[in-house]
Amino acid sequence: MGIVAGMKNFREPSVIPGFGITLGITLTYLGLIVLIPLSGLFITTAGVSFAEFWKTVTSARVLSAYRISFGASLAAAFINVFFGLIVTWVLVRYKFPGKRIMDAMVDLPFALPTAVAGIALTALYAPQGWIGRYFEPLGVKIAFTPLGITIALVFIGLPFVVRTVQPVLEDMNREYEEAAVSLGATRWQTFYYVILPELTPALMTGFAMALARALGEYGSVIFIAGNMPGVSEIIPLIIITKLEQYDYTGATSIAVVMLLASFLMLFAINLLQAWSRRRRDE
Amino acid sequence: MNNISTKRKSPIAGPPWFRFVLIGTSVVFITALIGLPVAAVFAEAFRKGFSAYADSLQAEYAVAAIRLTLIVAAVAVPLNLVFGVIASWAITKFEFYGKQLLITLIDLPFSVSPVISGLIYVLLFGANSIFGEWLHDNDVQIVFAVPGLIIATIFVTFPFVARELIPLMQEQGTEEEEAAILLGASGWQLFFRVTLPNIKWGLLYGVLLCNARAMGEFGAVSVVSGHIKGETNTIPLHVEILYNEYNFVAAFAVASILTLLALITLLLKTLLESRFSSPTNRH
Numbered sequence: 001m002g003i004v005a006g007m008k009n010f011r012e013p014s015v016i017p018g019f020g021i022t023l024g025i026t027l028t029y030l031g032l033i034v035l036i037p038l039s040g041l042f043i044t045t046a047g048v049s050f051a052e053f054w055k056t057v058t059s060a061r062v063l064s065a066y067r068i069s070f071g072a073s074l075a076a077a078f079i080n081v082f083f084g085l086i087v088t089w090v091l092v093r094y095k096f097p098g099k100r101i102m103d104a105m106v107d108l109p110f111a112l113p114t115a116v117a118g119i120a121l122t123a124l125y126a127p128q129g130w131i132g133r134y135f136e137p138l139g140v141k142i143a144f145t146p147l148g149i150t151i152a153l154v155f156i157g158l159p160f161v162v163r164t165v166q167p168v169l170e171d172m173n174r175e176y177e178e179a180a181v182s183l184g185a186t187r188w189q190t191f192y193y194v195i196l197p198e199l200t201p202a203l204m205t206g207f208a209m210a211l212a213r214a215l216g217e218y219g220s221v222i223f224i225a226g227n228m229p230g231v232s233e234i235i236p237l238i239i240i241t242k243l244e245q246y247d248y249t250g251a252t253s254i255a256v257v258m259l260l261a262s263f264l265m266l267f268a269i270n271l272l273q274a275w276s277r278r279r280r281d282e
Numbered sequence: 283m284n285n286i287s288t289k290r291k292s293p294i295a296g297p298p299w300f301r302f303v304l305i306g307t308s309v310v311f312i313t314a315l316i317g318l319p320v321a322a323v324f325a326e327a328f329r330k331g332f333s334a335y336a337d338s339l340q341a342e343y344a345v346a347a348i349r350l351t352l353i354v355a356a357v358a359v360p361l362n363l364v365f366g367v368i369a370s371w372a373i374t375k376f377e378f379y380g381k382q383l384l385i386t387l388i389d390l391p392f393s394v395s396p397v398i399s400g401l402i403y404v405l406l407f408g409a410n411s412i413f414g415e416w417l418h419d420n421d422v423q424i425v426f427a428v429p430g431l432i433i434a435t436i437f438v439t440f441p442f443v444a445r446e447l448i449p450l451m452q453e454q455g456t457e458e459e460e461a462a463i464l465l466g467a468s469g470w471q472l473f474f475r476v477t478l479p480n481i482k483w484g485l486l487y488g489v490l491l492c493n494a495r496a497m498g499e500f501g502a503v504s505v506v507s508g509h510i511k512g513e514t515n516t517i518p519l520h521v522e523i524l525y526n527e528y529n530f531v532a533a534f535a536v537a538s539i540l541t542l543l544a545l546i547t548l549l550l551k552t553l554l555e556s557r558f559s560s561p562t563n564r565h
Contacts, residue, residue: 010378010379010380011376011377011378011379012376012377012378014375014376014377014456014460015460015463015464016375016376016456016459016460016463016472017463017469017472018371018372018375018469019372019375019376019378022368022369022371022372023372023376023378025365025368025369026365026368026369026372026373026384026388027384029365029369030369030384030387030388033433033436033437033440034387034390034391034437034440035387036406037402037403037405037406037437038390038394038402040402040405040406040412041398041401041402041405043412044405044412083307083308083311086304086307086308086311087308087311087312089304090304090305090308091308094301094304094305096305098309100552102308102309102312103552104548104549104551104552105312105316105317105548106312106316107548107551108316108320108544108545108548109316110491111491111494111498111543111544111545111547111548111551112319112320112498112540112541112544113494113497113498113499113500113517113518113537113540113544114396114498114500114501114518115498115500115518115519115521115522115537116323116498116518116521116537116540116541116544117319119323119521119525119533119534119537120319120320120322120323120326120534120537121319123322123326123530123534124318124319124322129322130318130322131314131318151315154315155315155316155319158315158316187296212393215395216393216394216395216396216397216398217395217396218395218396218397218500218501218504219396219500219501219504219518223525236395236396236397236398236501239397239398239401240397240504240505243401243404243505248404248405248408248410251401252401252405255395255397255398255401258395258398259394259395259398262393262394262395263393265393266386266389266390266393270386
């Protein structure tokens with residue numbers, strides 16, 4: 001046992017076997033599949049001069065793609081927080097026929113392949129589509145515009161908000177809202193001052209997760225976007241285009257910018273979740 | 283309106299019209315956003331009748347795409363299943379330094395754009411890449427071939443099983459395992475007789491999600507595929523090609539297979555959840 005204690009002073013002793021082998025396999029597999037390949041991205045970029053890197057990631061076409069990607073993703077995340085909150089509220093607090101089906105449907109964007117979602121949404125929102133045809137006479141084009149991109153991203157992001165807020169709302173102690181009402185608060189006051197603050201960390205986490213997913217999303221967007229440079233071309237598509245032209249350094253440079261953005265989002269999400277956990281423990 | 287009522291009388295559930303407006307908004311929103319696209323897939327697939335639908339699925343390249351997707355999933359899912367169980371064991375049965383970082387790293391593929399997930403393997407194994415020359419000399423092709431598709435799929439589905447198991451096993455703690463060891467169980471007996479029965483539903487759910495994503499992944503495999511008809515096109519890539527060729531009926535027909543897979547996955551998930559919340563699992 002002396003060896004065990006000496007070797008593993010970075011962990012608490014346990015009678016359960018298999019620590020060394022399971023952690024070893026985990027780290028090896030993680031390294032081979034995720035960490036080494038990802039670091040290859042940074043190694044490749046290190047071979048590019050900074051001037052060239054900067055020129056690639058700030059070219060006019062790339063800058064407008066950032067604007068479209070961030071703009072549509074932010075808009076979609078806000079829409080998801082608004083409707084996601086209503087959907088979650090209805091799922092947790094009310095009983096109505098078809099509730100189980102609606103609850104299951106919320107997960108569909110997780111399970112449905114993005115390419116399938118992409119062509120289905122395009123079929124709906126194209127000028128002759130089931131929904132698009134009603135907007136066409138009004139002069140509103142949905143498919144092949146940033147509006148179409150936003151709808152695809154709302155589709156992709158909704159489950160993140162609902163599934164993050166749902167457990168928090170389910171666990172919420174109703175005594176506070178009962179107390180608020182019995183002390184004379186109106187329904188809106190109770191919602192705004194008692195319930196909403198409790199839900200804020202979860203809503204922000206859901207917002208950040210939906211935003212992070214939307215920024216990198218490719219399959220569901222490219223069909224509905226129309227992909228016109230400067231108008232409806234998203235960042236992931238620019239990476240693909242550069243790869244198809246064998247411009248590997250260009251593709252890698254933009255990928256590094258995106259990857260750093262997603263690491264920042266991941267960091268923010270982790271902070272928000274820690275905050276959310278603390279709030280729930282209190 | 284009788285069957286619209288609150289679970290427990292909540293003071294702010296509001297009058298019936300208020301509940302009706304909120305429920306109505308949700309139903310309309312979910313139906314329009316999520317229900318209609320699913321209906322559209324089947325409507326477009328059957329637009330020219332059942333025989334056109336059946337023909338689309340029996341076309342040579344469609345069959346090849348289905349076969350390739352099954353092969354990719356058959357390799358990627360079991361590997362990630364084994365990894366997921368091993369990683370969850372290491373993380374939940376022991377206390378060690380850096381655990382939170384390890385969990386974050388396992389979740390990392392979720393935060394990476396699918397396009398980048400494919401790109402990293404092109405940089406690693408493609409022509410002019412880090413290992414490219416060696417692979418070329420030894421006549422091994424990874425990128426634009428089946429191995430590349432498999433590796434990219436493993437990357438994107440990497441966290442699914444572990445992510446389902448870690449919270450579940452954390453909640454279950456280690457007392458049962460410790461008792462079994464003290465009673466003389468071996469490591470394997472411990473896993474198959476004590477741990478596995480406790481986690482089987484969560485494990486099954488994780489595998490379902492992992493499989494759905496493995497068969498449906500688009501962005502990452504699109505980058506490493508090379509789009510060689512009949513050779514490196516999985517079902518989603520074949521859908522894209524058919525769609526871009528304006529062969530809409532065939533595109534939606536092939537897409538309907540994946541839609542069915544998604545619907546079955548959700549159905550099983552809903553059934554599993556009612557298992558999860560059986561009295562034995564809820565405290």
